[in-house]
Amino acid sequence: MPTELTPLEKVRLEKLERLREMGIEPYPNRAERTHTAEEAKAAFLASEQAGEETGPRVTVAGRLRSMRPMGKITFAHIEDATGRIQLFLRANDIGKDRLKLFNKFFDLGDFVQATGVLFRTRSGEITVRVEDFRMLAKAITPLPPAKDEVVDGKVVRHAVLADPETRYRQRYADLAVNPEVREIFRTRAKIVRALRDFLDDHGFLEVETPILQPIYGGAAARPFITYHNQLKQKLYLRISFELYLKRLLVGMYEKVYEIGRDFRNEGISFKHNPEFTQLEFYWAYADYFKVMEFAEEMIAFVADRVLGKRTLTWQGHEIDLNPPWRRVELRQGLIEAVGIDIKDYPTAEELAAAMKKKGIEPKPNASRGKLIDQLVSDYLEPNFIQPTFLYNYPRDISPLAKAMPGDPTMVERFEGFIGGMELCNAFTELNDPLDQEARFLEMGRTYAADDEERHPIDEDYLRAMRYGMPPNGGFGMGIDRLTMIFTDKRSIREVILFPHLRERENAKPPSEVTENPTAEENNEG
RNA sequence: GGGCGCGUAGCGCAACGGUAGAGCAGUGGCCUUUUAAGCCAUUGGUUGCAGGUUCGAAUCCUGUCGCGCCCA
Numbered sequence A: 001m002p003t004e005l006t007p008l009e010k011v012r013l014e015k016l017e018r019l020r021e022m023g024i025e026p027y028p029n030r031a032e033r034t035h036t037a038e039e040a041k042a043a044f045l046a047s048e049q050a051g052e053e054t055g056p057r058v059t060v061a062g063r064l065r066s067m068r069p070m071g072k073i074t075f076a077h078i079e080d081a082t083g084r085i086q087l088f089l090r091a092n093d094i095g096k097d098r099l100k101l102f103n104k105f106f107d108l109g110d111f112v113q114a115t116g117v118l119f120r121t122r123s124g125e126i127t128v129r130v131e132d133f134r135m136l137a138k139a140i141t142p143l144p145p146a147k148d149e150v151v152d153g154k155v156v157r158h159a160v161l162a163d164p165e166t167r168y169r170q171r172y173a174d175l176a177v178n179p180e181v182r183e184i185f186r187t188r189a190k191i192v193r194a195l196r197d198f199l200d201d202h203g204f205l206e207v208e209t210p211i212l213q214p215i216y217g218g219a220a221a222r223p224f225i226t227y228h229n230q231l232k233q234k235l236y237l238r239i240s241f242e243l244y245l246k247r248l249l250v251g252m253y254e255k256v257y258e259i260g261r262d263f264r265n266e267g268i269s270f271k272h273n274p275e276f277t278q279l280e281f282y283w284a285y286a287d288y289f290k291v292m293e294f295a296e297e298m299i300a301f302v303a304d305r306v307l308g309k310r311t312l313t314w315q316g317h318e319i320d321l322n323p324p325w326r327r328v329e330l331r332q333g334l335i336e337a338v339g340i341d342i343k344d345y346p347t348a349e350e351l352a353a354a355m356k357k358k359g360i361e362p363k364p365n366a367s368r369g370k371l372i373d374q375l376v377s378d379y380l381e382p383n384f385i386q387p388t389f390l391y392n393y394p395r396d397i398s399p400l401a402k403a404m405p406g407d408p409t410m411v412e413r414f415e416g417f418i419g420g421m422e423l424c425n426a427f428t429e430l431n432d433p434l435d436q437e438a439r440f441l442e443m444g445r446t447y448a449a450d451d452e453e454r455h456p457i458d459e460d461y462l463r464a465m466r467y468g469m470p471p472n473g474g475f476g477m478g479i480d481r482l483t484m485i486f487t488d489k490r491s492i493r494e495v496i497l498f499p500h501l502r503e504r505e506n507a508k509p510p511s512e513v514t515e516n517p518t519a520e521e522n523n524e525g
Numbered sequence B: 001g002g003g004c005g006c007g008u009a010g011c012g013c014a015a016c017g018g019u020a021g022a023g024c025a026g027u028g029g030c031c032u033u034u035u036a037a038g039c040c041a042u043u044g045g046u047u048g049c050a051g052g053u054u055c056g057a058a059u060c061c062u063g064u065c066g067c068g069c070c071c072a
Helices: A007-021 A037-049 A096-105 A164-169 A171-177 A179-201 A242-250 A288-307 A330-338 A348-357 A368-383 A433-446 A459-466 A479-487 A519-523
Strands: A057-070 A073-080 A083-090 A111-120 A126-137 A147-151 A154-158 A225-228 A233-237 A255-263 A275-284 A311-314 A317-320 A326-329 A388-394 A407-418 A421-428 A472-478
Touching: A007 A096, A037 A057, A037 A073, A037 A083, A037 A111, A037 A126, A057 A083, A057 A126, A073 A096, A083 A096, A083 A111, A096 A126, A164 A171, A171 A179, A179 A255, A179 A275, A179 A288, A179 A479, A242 A255, A242 A275, A242 A459, A242 A472, A275 A288, A275 A479, A288 A388, A288 A407, A288 A421, A288 A472, A288 A479, A311 A479, A326 A330, A330 A368, A330 A388, A348 A368, A368 A388, A421 A479, A433 A459, A472 A479
Parallel strands: A083 A126, A326 A388
Antiparallel strands: A057 A073, A057 A111, A073 A083, A111 A126, A147 A154, A225 A233, A255 A275, A275 A472, A311 A317, A388 A407, A407 A421, A421 A472
């Protein structure tokens, strides 16, 4: 069913038809661009410095962003990926009919190309004196006008597309009119590139492990469920890469990493998207302190590469990424922040009572580890604005981490925080297959059969570990959150090109998509 | 999941119980160095959706959909 066009769109469609009647193809196959806007300006400056009398002849192409028809001349700006350049069309140069064609049938948003010699206008702007121009692609739907005005040297954009819903649902329009949004995703790409380079330079091997997994694991999260028709088997979209990457250490790789997508069937918020990008690495013969030092070096390296400096502003906070980051031992941190020494309360009941005494309402039915996690989330994390490693975590919320020698209730694990937000999570990895099996069984007992965080036991992972897994340190970090820090964004949706939003009722896709025996399970819980 | 807020023209906004408006964009016209160009004229709306209250609803009420913020 064709979409209902707005009156503005109908006007443009009519223009398009008129162009075709005139024998002008509004969507030609090829363009003849010789210079980007930036290259054209650079070429002009070079010829100007060389003292040449006329500027270089160029063909530029881009989207029409402004038009100022003034009788027998017209000024316009086109924009390409490198920036804007002004076009100057004069009846004397191109003839009255061509000028009229441009003024009447070319609209803001259209992709056009223009050929001419570069010169400076009276106000000094480098401009193409157009000899020839051509439609490259007609825009039917008008983009938001987004006019720029320079006030006291600052660019003020008017009537800019700002509604978050429209910006996320129609990211293409957001990107088309908001150059600073385009910049976010350039920064994101630089971050990922820097991480890869850092890891590659340190001898890590980039690998790809299954996204579709018969058993999910490696994190506490609900999975998305799908189904392989021929295998007649349920498959889960991975919630982490951990268990597969560690299998590779059994296979004698010593340093492996993966950058990819994880999927978690949970709430959507300003820091959660159902699919998000994760970096995980595993490093044989390293422990969590070694990983800690490596991680802060890695982030500093990313800062050097992306920002050219190691400080940044995030939501008004000056953040210093220089190593070493602040280190807070979890037990000590809670003693100082809450006045509770978790060591004095070895059971959930005792700890809950201690919390109540302090006026803190403990989460009902929570394990000791969960209660500690509650205290950490409420009283420590929000204060970790500067880069901070919190280390030594309770064992029962860390089933894949190795216990601390001398304290079987705690494990060698740390999390990194910036801006009060959890950024990364790492441990000395558990490599004792008997302990690992015991932990899995323990988890099975801790959670009721219908608990959302209950995980099936990965027998194959245990088998791999029984073959022998070297001692190793592992690390996981959310790339989206790291990008938020580097781009000063508060919402994860600002750093994901196409974030998930609820489907609009009147925008449903064809309904035959859900031909899937397990589709209903995807909606459970 | 709970609380608060928002949804009006393509875009950014106004009107807050009494005829839905202005700007930009659009359309027609004037204009040979403009840059939110200017001047004149002008088109465009089931006020997210569905009910209710009222002589009268964009405005008040209820529900619903979507988004945002805060909390869990």
